[in-house]
Amino acid sequence: MKWLTKTIHREQHALERARRRFVRKPNERRLHDVRTTDRRFLSLLEDVAGISESERLRRRVKRAAAATDAARDATIVLRLLESSVDGSERSFARPLLERLYQQERIATRTASKELRRMRFDP
Amino acid sequence: MKAGRIDLEGVDDVRELAERVVATRLREAHALTSGLDRRDKQGLHDFRIACKRLRYALERFAALDQSLEAIAQRLAALQNALGEAHDRDMLLAILPAAMTATERRLRSDREACVDRAVANWTELQQLMQALDSHRIAMVL
Numbered sequence: 001m002k003w004l005t006k007t008i009h010r011e012q013h014a015l016e017r018a019r020r021r022f023v024r025k026p027n028e029r030r031l032h033d034v035r036t037t038d039r040r041f042l043s044l045l046e047d048v049a050g051i052s053e054s055e056r057l058r059r060r061v062k063r064a065a066a067a068t069d070a071a072r073d074a075t076i077v078l079r080l081l082e083s084s085v086d087g088s089e090r091s092f093a094r095p096l097l098e099r100l101y102q103q104e105r106i107a108t109r110t111a112s113k114e115l116r117r118m119r120f121d122p
Numbered sequence: 123m124k125a126g127r128i129d130l131e132g133v134d135d136v137r138e139l140a141e142r143v144v145a146t147r148l149r150e151a152h153a154l155t156s157g158l159d160r161r162d163k164q165g166l167h168d169f170r171i172a173c174k175r176l177r178y179a180l181e182r183f184a185a186l187d188q189s190l191e192a193i194a195q196r197l198a199a200l201q202n203a204l205g206e207a208h209d210r211d212m213l214l215a216i217l218p219a220a221m222t223a224t225e226r227r228l229r230s231d232r233e234a235c236v237d238r239a240v241a242n243w244t245e246l247q248q249l250m251q252a253l254d255s256h257r258i259a260m261v262l
Binding site for chain 2 (some may be wrong): 001007040046049050073077081084085086088089092095
């Protein structure tokens with residue numbers, strides 16, 4: 001099916017572009033982009049698994065998603081804690097904030113390292 | 123929650139593909155709505171993932187039928203509300219016990235997010251029923 005081949009190629013290119021941007025300069029926005037592009041593509045590959053010979057590609061895309069989970073989780077929880085901590089409880093929050101800053105840094109670096117090794121070009 | 127495999131036997135055109143994919147993903151979302159009623163962490167998470175798969179499918183095939191776009195947009199709002207509830211669940215799981223005021227605020231925000239999701243889902247049901255396209259009405 002022509003439509004399917006074209007759609008898979010388009011999404012492959014989009015993921016590869018997002019991956020390159022993220023590994024060039026890892027930051028929160030680029031992490032978000034690479035994750036959404038990846039999830040969207042993974043969902044397409046799962047939808048058409050019955051007619052597309054793309055099992056290896058699907059596994060690679062899934063691995064890429066997993067590689068960014070820890071960085072995303074740390075970032076989300078960190079931003080939420082920063083914005084919702086009650087004024088009277090700042091001192092209790094400080095150790096957790098510091099732990100999350102460190103987790104975010106390490107997880108983003110790990111995600112970048114893993115994505116550096118992957119390629120999604122058709 | 124793993125995506126179910128879609129039976130695409132004999133499918134050789136994009137409309138047929140759209141119908142089978144959307145019908146399957148919609149069925150999966152419907153099967154998990156009990157998570158929205160129970161309001162528990164895992165149930166809401168599973169329902170959110172199913173809605174995300176449905177939304178991506180609708181967006182992908184929206185060129186075939188414009189009415190799919192409106193449903194996809196409403197699903198995005200639903201998914202945002204559930205995503206915000208999930209973020210609060212993640213933070214609540216690691217919040218120090220001494221932070222009781224913050225915990226109260228997070229719990230109350232979480233419930234507001236789930237209320238928003240319930241309202242979105244109710245609107246979505248009406249939107250889907252109102253679809254006048256015979257093809258899509260058949261699917262949805």
